[in-house]
Amino acid sequence: MRDDFRRILTQANRTNGAATLDTIEGALAALTEERAETAAQHLATLAFRYQGEDSFDLAARAYGLAAQASRARAALYHLAAIRTGIVDRCQRQAFDGVEDLLEALCEAKAAAGDRGQDDPSLVQIAWDYELAGEAESAVRCYLLAQIARDSLGGQVLTVDGDTLERKIRNLRSLQMTALAEAGHHEEAQALHERTRATLGLGQVRIYDIMSARQATAQGEGDYRELVPGRRIAEPEIHFLEGPVALTSVCGTLDAPPQYVARFKDCLTFPRSNIVLQGSRLIYDLAAHPDSGIADIKDGKNTDQIMTAVYGAGRALVEEPAEIRTLEFGLMMFGLQSKNYGHWLLEFVPRMLWFNDPACPAGFPICIDDHMPATHRQIVELLDTRGRPILPLPAQAVRFRELGVAPVPTFFPFDARPDVPVYDSVWPKDVLGAMRRAVLDRLAARGVDLRPTGRRIVLSRKGFTQRQLVNEAEIINALARYGFEVVYPEKLSFIEQIALYHSADVIVGSASSAMTNTIFCNDRARVVALIHENRSFNFRGYTSMIGSSGAEVLYIRGTTVPGEKTHPFHANYTVPPQQVLRGLERVGVGP
Known part of the structure; x- marks a missing residue:
C-alpha cells in the first residue's frame, strides 16, 4: 500500500488532481497511525506544490486530507486548508462563502496557536482585480479585507496607501459614475445600497x-x-522661446x-x-x-x-x-x-x-x-x-x-483623463471690476498704492508642489537686478495687494501666488516661470494677469523626473540665464 500511495502522489498533477485526491481519500482509512502521519506529510508537500501552480482548490483539499490523516499536526494542516480555500474562492470570484471561512480561520488560528503572518493577502488580491479593471471583484475583496482586519488584525491600508474604506468608496464612485453616464441611475443607486451600511454612508437620491x-x-x-x-477675446500668449504649440483646448469665449x-x-x-x-x-x-x-x-x-x-x-x-x-x-x-x-x-x-x-x-x-x-x-x-x-x-x-452667484467663466476643476486639458479664459470685465473694487476699498482706508519701482521675486519655498527647485540660485542671480524676495503666504491680504501694486517687475512661479498679479499696476512687467508641460493653463493665467492691464512673459523650464503628481503640479528647474534673458526681453536691466 505504501508504494501505491507514493506512486499516486508522485504522479499527481493539475490535470488529474481531483481524481488523485479522490483515490487518496478512499485509501486513508486503511492506513495505520504511523503511515497516516507520513501520508499527511506527503499530502502537505503536494498541497504546497499545488499552491505554487496556483491550483488553490486542489491545495485546499490536499491540506484538508492531511488534516484528516494526521493527529500531531491536524490543527496546522486544517489552518493551511482554510487559508488556501480563501484564496481559491477569491480568485474564482466565489465571494459569498469567504466570510464564513474568515470566521473559521479565526478559530483555526486559535486552535493551532498561530500568531504568524501567513494569512492570505486579500488586499493584494483586491489590488490585482483593480489593476485588471474588475471593479466589483476588487470591491468584494476589499470588503472581505475589512472583515479580516477587524477580526484578525489584517492590513489597514491598501497597496497605494488608501484606507480600505476610502478605496471601496472610490471604486463604488467609479462604478456608479459609469452607470450614471450610461443613463442607468437606478442601477447605480442599487449598487451604492449594497455597501453603504458597511461604509457608514446614507442612501442616495437621484436629482x-x-x-x-x-x-x-x-x-x-x-x-x-x-x-x-457676451463674447470675450482669446488672450495672446508670449513665451521667451517663441511660439509654442499648446496641447490644451482654449476655453469658451462666450462669457456667461x-x-x-x-x-x-x-x-x-x-x-x-x-x-x-x-x-x-x-x-x-x-x-x-x-x-x-x-x-x-x-x-x-x-x-x-x-x-x-x-x-x-x-x-x-x-x-x-x-x-x-x-x-x-x-x-x-x-x-x-x-x-x-x-x-x-x-x-x-x-x-x-x-x-x-x-x-x-x-x-x-x-x-x-x-x-x-x-x-x-x-x-x-x-x-x-x-x-x-x-x-x-x-x-x-x-x-x-x-x-x-456664479463663477465668472466655465471652469472645470479638471478635465477627464481621455480629453485634452480645458484652458479656461477669464473675462477681463469681471476680474477688472473685482480689481477696481479691491483697490478702491484699500484707497479709502488710506493704503498707499503708488507705484514705487520695486522689483520682487515670489518665493514658493514653503510649498511642496510646483516648486522651483533651484529657486535659491535664481534669487542670487536676480539680486544684482535689485530684486527682493517675497513670501506672500506670510503677508496679510492688504499687505500683498499693496506690495504687488507697487511693484514694476514681478518674477515668480505660475501658481497661486501669481494670482495676485490681478492687482498689479497696469505698467508692471510679469515674468512667470513654469515647467515645460504644453497643456498647462497658459490662457487662464494670461487672461487673469491681463485683467490688470499688465502683460506676462512665460519661461518654460524642465520638469523634475520621476515624481508621481499631477502634471500641472510637477516640480521643475529654470536656468538663471533664461530668467535674465526674460528680463531683458521685457526691458528690465541691472
Whole structure:
C-alpha cells in the first residue's frame, strides 16, 4: 500500500488532481497511525506544490486530507486548508462563502496557536482585480479585507496607501459614475445600497441637474441678471522661446451671464458647490453644455462630506445623516475654497453681485471654516453692506433661503483623463471690476498704492508642489537686478495687494501666488516661470494677469523626473540665464 500511495502522489498533477485526491481519500482509512502521519506529510508537500501552480482548490483539499490523516499536526494542516480555500474562492470570484471561512480561520488560528503572518493577502488580491479593471471583484475583496482586519488584525491600508474604506468608496464612485453616464441611475443607486451600511454612508437620491437660470425659469427661485452673456477675446500668449504649440483646448469665449439668484428650502454641503432643492441639483458647471469634458470633483475629494456622481443630465447624491438649518445665507463656500487661486478667481468676484441692490442686505456671508484668515479678510474688505460672516463646518446645511452667484467663466476643476486639458479664459470685465473694487476699498482706508519701482521675486519655498527647485540660485542671480524676495503666504491680504501694486517687475512661479498679479499696476512687467508641460493653463493665467492691464512673459523650464503628481503640479528647474534673458526681453536691466 505504501508504494501505491507514493506512486499516486508522485504522479499527481493539475490535470488529474481531483481524481488523485479522490483515490487518496478512499485509501486513508486503511492506513495505520504511523503511515497516516507520513501520508499527511506527503499530502502537505503536494498541497504546497499545488499552491505554487496556483491550483488553490486542489491545495485546499490536499491540506484538508492531511488534516484528516494526521493527529500531531491536524490543527496546522486544517489552518493551511482554510487559508488556501480563501484564496481559491477569491480568485474564482466565489465571494459569498469567504466570510464564513474568515470566521473559521479565526478559530483555526486559535486552535493551532498561530500568531504568524501567513494569512492570505486579500488586499493584494483586491489590488490585482483593480489593476485588471474588475471593479466589483476588487470591491468584494476589499470588503472581505475589512472583515479580516477587524477580526484578525489584517492590513489597514491598501497597496497605494488608501484606507480600505476610502478605496471601496472610490471604486463604488467609479462604478456608479459609469452607470450614471450610461443613463442607468437606478442601477447605480442599487449598487451604492449594497455597501453603504458597511461604509457608514446614507442612501442616495437621484436629482435632475440644472443651472440656476434653468431652475428659476421653472418658477423655483428668483433670478436677477446683472451682466449679460457676451463674447470675450482669446488672450495672446508670449513665451521667451517663441511660439509654442499648446496641447490644451482654449476655453469658451462666450462669457456667461453674471447674476444673483435666490432659492428657498435648499440643502447644501460646505466644501462643495452643489445646491439641492426638491428633485433638482442646481450647479452651473454640471449643467453647462461642455460639462462632459469636466471631471466634476464635488463628492469625490477627501475633505467632502457626501458622495455624488454625475451623468446623462442627472446626479446621485448621498443623503446626509445630520443637517443644520439656517434661515438665510449667501453662498461663498464650495469646492477648493481654501486654495487661494481658486478662492480669488471663483469665489471673490461673487462679492460684486452680493453687494448689488438686487441681493438682500440682511443675509450673512457663509464661508468654509477651514479657509485661511486671508480669505476672510477679502470678504470683510469687499462687503459694503455690513453683513456678518458665518464660517460653516463640514456639516450639511439646509437654508430657508439661499443667495447664489456664479463663477465668472466655465471652469472645470479638471478635465477627464481621455480629453485634452480645458484652458479656461477669464473675462477681463469681471476680474477688472473685482480689481477696481479691491483697490478702491484699500484707497479709502488710506493704503498707499503708488507705484514705487520695486522689483520682487515670489518665493514658493514653503510649498511642496510646483516648486522651483533651484529657486535659491535664481534669487542670487536676480539680486544684482535689485530684486527682493517675497513670501506672500506670510503677508496679510492688504499687505500683498499693496506690495504687488507697487511693484514694476514681478518674477515668480505660475501658481497661486501669481494670482495676485490681478492687482498689479497696469505698467508692471510679469515674468512667470513654469515647467515645460504644453497643456498647462497658459490662457487662464494670461487672461487673469491681463485683467490688470499688465502683460506676462512665460519661461518654460524642465520638469523634475520621476515624481508621481499631477502634471500641472510637477516640480521643475529654470536656468538663471533664461530668467535674465526674460528680463531683458521685457526691458528690465541691472
